Amino acid sequence: MSAENIFKITNFLCQDLNLPHESVQLALKQTHSSRGTLPIVLWQYGLVTLSQLDRVFEIFEFYSC
Template identity: 45%
Template sequence: MELSQSHTQLIDFLQTELAVSASSIAMALRRCEQDLGPLPIILWQYGLVSLEQLDKIFEWLEG
């Protein structure tokens, strides 16, 4: 899966600001392809980010 620049920036934010592991992100990206859901929601559904972190992700995406 080739990532867009916005996806790459989001992944960088997840790793540097929220300390989400690369393996968690990789798993969520695989689920996104299968479920066709947005990455932040997949991360939250699988317990890889907290609700507070999900809020921070959405704030970052709006900015």
């Protein structure tokens, strides 16, 4: 995924879902170290609800293409 798309997804998470920037950065680091996907890491850490997770998957899929 390009740096530009990661930036857009990060903005979505912080602005639309009101996640703290630090939490998003932690999830990104965990994604790289555990080879998990960002939406799953966000959910595993309790940073998003199931309904928010659906929105994250939609945005993630849109920017991953």
